[in-house]
Amino acid sequence: MRNFFRALRLALQFKLTLVGVITCSIVVALFWGANVGVMYPLVEVVFQGKAAPQWIQQELDDSAEKIDALERQIASTVGRLKTTDATERRSLQQQLGYERSQLQSEQLVHGRLESLQPWVDRYMPSEPFPTLVAIIGFLLLGTLIKVVFLVGNIILAERLSQLVAFQLRKQFFRRTLRMDLASFGDDRTATLIARFTNDMDAVTGGVQVVIGKLLREPLKLAVFFGCAGWICWRLLLLSLIVTPPIMYLVSRLASS
Structure with missing residues (x-):
């Protein structure tokens, strides 16, 4: 893990791309929470027939x-x-x-x-049906904006992971060129090829997951908790207290 964190530190060299990833993650989380929040007035309009x-x-x-x-x-x-x-x-x-x-x-x-x-x-609008159409339009627009920033987040995270991999490959090539010719035996050559291919792909995938999903999903969770606490913090606190033992009991019953 220490070497993997060294690879992650290379991402700090590409500040603009990293800022773009973080910005897209924040926007995706905010619009995800906004789309969930639109459900309440949508249900109120549909079932009560009010503008x-x-x-x-x-x-x-x-x-x-x-x-x-x-x-x-x-x-x-x-x-x-x-x-x-x-x-x-x-x-x-x-x-x-x-x-x-x-x-x-x-x-x-x-x-x-x-x-x-x-x-x-x-x-x-002052009528129920145009209000319903407007809310659905806001929901579709928010979903479209969220998808656009989600695609941007994925592209920038992939770009950043490939830039990190490119920096690592350059370091490996420099150190390989400084090695003695006698050190290139059959076993050593296969090990070097594995480092350049399989290990590099694993590092690239790990960096992409950390910078992409591992950054984006906790932000979505934070927005969800914020919205839930804004609506009713007592119910949120009760859910946080009750849910873990229930999940533990369900898992024990499923495994028995």
């Missing part, structure tokens, strides 16, 4: 009702705190903290919806 302005206004009204209910609940809890005894005070304080956190989360959602509403009212 985007109507949908966001309904969401704002629902959010305002939740905020009013939480504010009344907090006021009730504060009033109970003033009259309760010390035994129930601790549980009420915990309840009050939870209600205030819920209120802050709902106010944050309400603020985001209010910031989006002018853009939705201005640019989105």
Whole structure:
């Protein structure tokens, strides 16, 4: 692995290509997350038959009702705190903290919806079917852009891996030319040919995987976790806690 990392360090010599690979990976990850995020309004439009302005206004009204209910609940809890005894005070304080956190989360959602509403009212259609067509059009456009940058990422990763292999081959050739003629026996020649062919192909493939998929896929995972945490971080945390033991039990049952 140490020698492989030495080969990876050669990629730092080609800064523009490396920056292109990283940029394409980031764009692919962002559009992948955006395409997944489009599914929610698409489902809302299809099943509720609402246009985007109507949908966001309904969401704002629902959010305002939740905020009013939480504010009344907090006021009730504060009033109970003033009259309760010390035994129930601790549980009420915990309840009050939870209600205030819920209120802050709902106010944050309400603020985001209010910031989006002018853009939705201005640019989105006011009828359900044109809204559905627009969302599908955005989805297709995002997929097309993602595919273009994915192709660019693959091409640049392949170019970078071949440039690394070219640098390695030049180093091997220089060192081979400095070797004594007596060192070229039958066994040594076969070993050198194997280094120039099979080993070089393995290094090239490894560099391509590390710079391509190993960089791109974690970025997609990070975008996915970011979107999931933005929607509901509690559900994300619960999923991260529950999923590993379930996967372990399923694997044990499958192997038994």
